[in-house]
Amino acid sequence: MKTMKLGKTGRDVSRIGLGTWSIGGGSAWGGDHDLQTVVDTIREAPKAGVNLIDTAPGYNFGNSERILGKALEQMNREEIVIITKCGVTWDQEMKGDLFNKVNGIQLYKNLNSASIKREIEGSLERLGTDYVDVYMTHWQSVEGSEYYVPIQKTMDVLNELKAKGKIKAIGAANVDIHHIEEYLKWGDLDLIQVKYSILDRGIEEEIIPCARENGITVQCYSPLEMGLLSGKMPRDYKPVGAQIPKKWFQPENMQRAMDVMDEWKPLCEKYNCTIANLALGWILAQGDFLNLLSGASKVEEIRENVKSAELELDPEDVAMMRNMVEDLDK
Numbered sequence: 448m449k450t451m452k453l454g455k456t457g458r459d460v461s462r463i464g465l466g467t468w469s470i471g472g473g474s475a476w477g478g479d480h481d482l483q484t485v486v487d488t489i490r491e492a493p494k495a496g497v498n499l500i501d502t503a504p505g506y507n508f509g510n511s512e513r514i515l516g517k518a519l520e521q522m523n524r525e526e527i528v529i530i531t532k533c534g535v536t537w538d539q540e541m542k543g544d545l546f547n548k549v550n551g552i553q554l555y556k557n558l559n560s561a562s563i564k565r566e567i568e569g570s571l572e573r574l575g576t577d578y579v580d581v582y583m584t585h586w587q588s589v590e591g592s593e594y595y596v597p598i599q600k601t602m603d604v605l606n607e608l609k610a611k612g613k614i615k616a617i618g619a620a621n622v623d624i625h626h627i628e629e630y631l632k633w634g635d636l637d638l639i640q641v642k643y644s645i646l647d648r649g650i651e652e653e654i655i656p657c658a659r660e661n662g663i664t665v666q667c668y669s670p671l672e673m674g675l676l677s678g679k680m681p682r683d684y685k686p687v688g689a690q691i692p693k694k695w696f697q698p699e700n701m702q703r704a705m706d707v708m709d710e711w712k713p714l715c716e717k718y719n720c721t722i723a724n725l726a727l728g729w730i731l732a733q734g735d736f737l738n739l740l741s742g743a744s745k746v747e748e749i750r751e752n753v754k755s756a757e758l759e760l761d762p763e764d765v766a767m768m769r770n771m772v773e774d775l776d777k
């Protein structure tokens with residue numbers, strides 16, 4: 448597995464991390480999985496060279512963290528770089544700006560210091576650890592909203608948690624460049640987590656240059672567009688849960704994306720790899736300033752996906768793949 452430095456921390460991390468959004472189960476997160484299957488998937492990660500695992504309390508009300516905690520009982524904790532998040536809660540006492548409602552339970556967005564201090568304790572308990580490696584704000588506070596918290600205030604509490612050793616580094620997800628600039632004013636920001644796939648390259652213009660300039664690792668989520676770019680969905684696939692509103696799951700778009708994947712088949716033969724490997728390998732080929740989170744929920748998936756890091760795609764093929772998807776935007 449190829450590795451890279453995590454921001455300015457000096458810590459080596461694998462260029463492919465394991466994402467546990469779906470592992471936590473729950474109707475809004477793709478449905479429940481067999482517990483042993485997902486625990487085995489997490490335990491497979493270090494065997495496959497993956498030392499980076501992402502979770503969040505907001506993934507099925509703490510269940511993703513709980514399952515990761517269970518898997519960690521029989522793993523070497525020190526070997527794993529655990530990322531978890533703050534800012535999405537179901538704390539009915541603390542409340543916050545309204546986020547999703549799942550099975551009648553209201554989720555809130557809240558980045559104030561009292562809420563974060565409560566959240567970190569909950570995460571540490573569920574994960575069964577006394578520190579997290581990267582603590583990340585999950586969604587950014589919206590100026591003008593009732594529970595708006597300036598980044599400076601959020602950074603105050605994150606810096607405090609860092610000084611106490613409860614968190615080792617700070618990250619921020621779903622940011623624009625103004626957020627990044629603001630975080631950097633108040634401390635170290637080592638990681639940003641943003642959506643990036645070959646079909647959704649919106650971060651290329653501003654966010655990637657800004658992160659590179661400031662030595663921040665870019666971590667890409669949904670690199671397979673929630674499974675679409677695995678190349679394994681049938682033409683008549685019916686999107687479920689969180690896939691339903693997504694651009695690339697709209698019937699016409701999905702067929703066009705599938706047409707492009709059909710055109711990748713000669714590349715699969717050339718590199719002796721799968722469609723998923725090409726989609727992930729294309730991201731890794733953009734440069735070693737980024738890594739990606741692969742949302743595998745089965746041992747076979749993680750074994751397949753890590754092979755993407757070994758692909759050495761020719762620059763002409765990387766460019767050709769870009770041309771093919773750019774045609775989709777016309």
Ligand SMILES: NC(=O)c1ccc[n+]([C@@H]2O[C@H](COP(=O)([O-])OP(=O)(O)OC[C@H]3O[C@@H](n4cnc5c(N)ncnc54)[C@H](OP(=O)(O)O)[C@@H]3O)[C@@H](O)[C@H]2O)c1
Nearest residue numbers: 466467468469620668669670671672673674677740742744
């Ligand atoms: N910060 C944020 O706001 C945010 C948002 C979204 C995601 N994330 C993080 O990023 C991670 C990755 O995002 P994502 O889950 O959307 O990633 P993804 O890799 O685009 O999609 C994951 C889904 O693809 C399917 N899949 C993966 N490998 C496969 C393979 N080899 N063959 C067939 N199907 C395969 C799996 O479906 P099945 O489970 O059905 O097998 C999996 O649930 C998440 O798990 C989460 O940790 C963060």
